[in-house]
Amino acid sequence: MSVLTVNAGSSSLKWSVVDPPETLASGTVQRVTDHAAALRGVLDEAPLDALEVVAHRVVHGGERYSAPVRITDAVLDSIRDLSVLAPLHNPVNADGIEVAMEALPDVPHVAVFDTAFHATLPPRAHTYAVPRAWNVRRYGFHGTSHAYVSREAARLLGRDPEEVDVIVLHLGNGASASAVSKGRSIDTSMGLTPLEGLVMGTRSGDVDPALILHLRRTLNLSTDEIDKVLNSRSGLLALAGDNDMREVHRRIEAGDAAAELALDVYCYRIRKYVGAYLAALGGADAIAFTAGVGENDAIVRERSLSGLERLGIDLDPERNCAGGPVISSDASTVRVLVVPTDEELEMATQAVALVR
Ligand SMILES: Nc1ncnc2c1ncn2[C@@H]1O[C@H](COP(=O)(O)OP(=O)(O)O)[C@@H](O)[C@H]1O
Ligand SMILES: CC(=O)OP(=O)(O)O
């Protein structure tokens, strides 16, 4: 019995065939522009015998979905309706579902939502101080990854997830931080949409909300233009000229001052969220770095957490360069970890639990 997972991210299409906890095959199509075409290619090549279920990553589940759900036409409609709150993701997630359901009509298809793990946010963390009638709130994203990585972090500490407080730093093309207390997400940096919080490849993260008014009034930009700039042409891309952190480092080595500033802004934002979540949790047992940048980039990890010894955070430079799993010194009261995420395995496990 096996599960096909489809993870249509903002910059890539990741897939795997999993027989939990075993991954039988997997692949990534990078720099995807046409997710539907890319998925058709994957479906031609992936080993799909004895397929039991297809698990689809869906970024925004809105108010309605706080757990995985079997996909029906009505579910697909509501995923499309939520596109306005996740413009880089829900449309391609929905396209992927349509392609896969057409190609594999005889197996159940399950949506696993990025927002689900953050359904436990307390009101003080998910409420914006704006009129109630607007019916907006913080949802948070990358939840499948934050769930998996916070559990893995507890395992590395040799403790039960219910006993530990962990800060997870998911640094991919999209990036978010979360505060996970005793297995439950209590705060996270992305908000109503995946735009808020950390600096990302092409997204600004936190800005003064009045920036949008300022742009409308002074540059006369339309809502769609502002949306496009903040989501697709900001972040590292705007500051350094490239959204890939590896290229940012290459430019810094070549003496590029703009790239140096971009890295500085990126890491300083992470540092501020770590401070905020240490306070929210009342201290943490561990900080876990994950996703493309978090798992591979020792410089980002060092820049984000250096000089925090007074907060109990003491990185070991050699362990950090070696890539973990433990990268803090023995004196560090907060253990700093590198934990490779596995959204595919987590999605597959959740989908199997739903259909069996
Ligand atoms: N060795 C590396 N050093 C620094 N950054 C890296 C490295 N490898 C990958 N990355 C970064 O990781 C990002 C992709 O992360 P990933 O988690 O796969 O993102 P997504 O799921 O959003 O597509 C790339 O944009 C790149 O900047
Ligand atoms: C929610 C989100 O930003 O996802 P990704 O990092 O895959 O773009």
Ligand SMILES: [Mg+2]
């Ligand atoms: Mg991702």
